[in-house]
Amino acid sequence: MLALRLIRGARPTAQLRRLLVALAAGGVGFLLLGALGYALDHPGDPGPALVRLLWCLIPLAAVVQLAVAVARRDPGAEQRAGLDAAGLGPAGLVRLAAVSTAVSMLLGSALALLVFLHLRGDVTGMPFDGSAGDGLAARRDLPVPATLTLLLLPPTAAVVATARALRAGPPAAGADGGRRRQGVPVTLPWGAALVATGLTVEGYAARDLPAGAGPSEGMVTGVLAGWLLIAAGLVLAGPAVTELAGRLLTAWRPGAVRLLAGRVLLADAGRLGGPVGVLTAVAWSALTAALLYGAELLGPFTVLGALVVVGCSVGTVWVTAGRGREERVATSDGLRDLGASVGLLRRAAALRVAVPALLLLPLVLAVARLATLPLAG
């Protein structure tokens, strides 16, 4: 009950984060139900339905990542101190986070079910003259156990991941910079190796394909495996690039702005690097798919899936960066005491965004160009 009270009284930004999680969960739930609908429409042919279900794993992973990031952010430091003083221990905080995640995710699932049923015409009759029901098995009965299983899958995954993540350790304790980056530079060679391997695998798999193959012929297992390797490599490159940006910023006699921007990036590379890497991989996949197939891929489910994945990865970076900002409130306050202007702090924050982005943009463009080469013919 306490969790519900806390949710009710939370600040608008916290509500916005939870709303984001709920919307993303709704998107994933609808995608899963869409796969179910396809399967019901094609009972004799389980292969493509299974592929659709497997594709749903990517948005599912994205939404779980976002849910964990949001759970780590709330309750904030101030609220945490209050709950701690009231006698709520670490286990209690994990329980709170799990309940709050479950509420957002279940809300999303319910939303997905409602929209799905509405489009199928189960609630108020067929909307849009029945055209929306195509592909949703509108004329068949919905199997209740399968529907419930699919709808409970995202909340369960998110709650388990949240509990595991929060129990693994107190989230980044202390503004004392006690968290030193560990093994961040190691990820760069691994990332590069994975990207190179992925490009090779993709090129090998694509050698027999006709030039200019569409998505149906082009997406063979080998090509997809190559893409997965490339995406994994880009995820691994995230922390390394973030750290590199920090190093570049603090090189060559930095002034106050560059020093503040760069050192914070260096200290945050371990935590922020992961979400940044995921965002890079997502941007790369979207670009590659758009370059190769363009409008051929556009469809209600692909657009929804892409929206969920992009929204979740941007949201995760936003939420994680917000956590760092909250931890630095005291430091920023101290800097203001020294007479650092608000403008200076903003410039440092802008540099922290701009420099990694400038480093990652050419990387994404180059890898996307390389990845499209074997398939473009």
Next chain:
Amino acid sequence: MSAKVAPPDNDVLWARGLDRAHRGSPALAGVSIAVRDGEILVVAGARGSGKTTLLRCLSGRLRPDAGEVWFNSLPLHVLAPRARDRLRRDRFGWVGSTPELVPELTAWENAALPLLLSGVSGRAARRTALEWLERLDVGDHAAKRPAALLQSERQRVAIARSLVHQPTVLFADEPTAPLHRHERTAVLRTLTTAARTHGITVVLTAQEPLGLPRPAGTPAPADRRSPEIPDADRFLTLVDGRLTAGGSRSAGPRDTAPCSLSA
């Protein structure tokens, strides 16, 4: 104090009728104060008596809800934010009751921050910062990050940071709060000596040990006397956001009524 327009010549900092709320609760009520050039002024008070708010108003960090603050001939209470930030950066120093160092920067970078903020070259800033760290006995830790230092060492770095640009006025908000008792005197002496040698005016707050009610007839414990600040020129006491009569250590012609009690 009658309606005076400009501060006397030897008052470097001067405030009149300061009102200020802290998170909605009144913190300062009609405080008037005059700080003379080169003096070490101690504002004593219990927790919550408004010491920090007063210091923040005087240093231009907070804008008073009512009243005036003048630095030399500059009206801080109406100065544009940018000009105020620049003035605070160049002319004021600040030590808080916690070190508030930037955790990502090393000790010397933290100490050099005021210089770097005003655009001094890295090399010159580093040299000056190292000198000050040496003076405060933390020169050996210059390359360490705050997390690797003891709290008392961090506070010494914070004091070095407040003096490194040789401010006109140094605001020290309970600077010895994080230190153990045996270190307090030494650190305070370093601070006041530095201020005296460089002609820096110091406004310092100290916790006044009002303490718990004690049985009648028992003397106050030795360590609970009024704050032991060796070099202070003047003491003022802040009670519930109002200044009350202060004493002075060094006899001077104007010491009898150094600050008004106007509301």
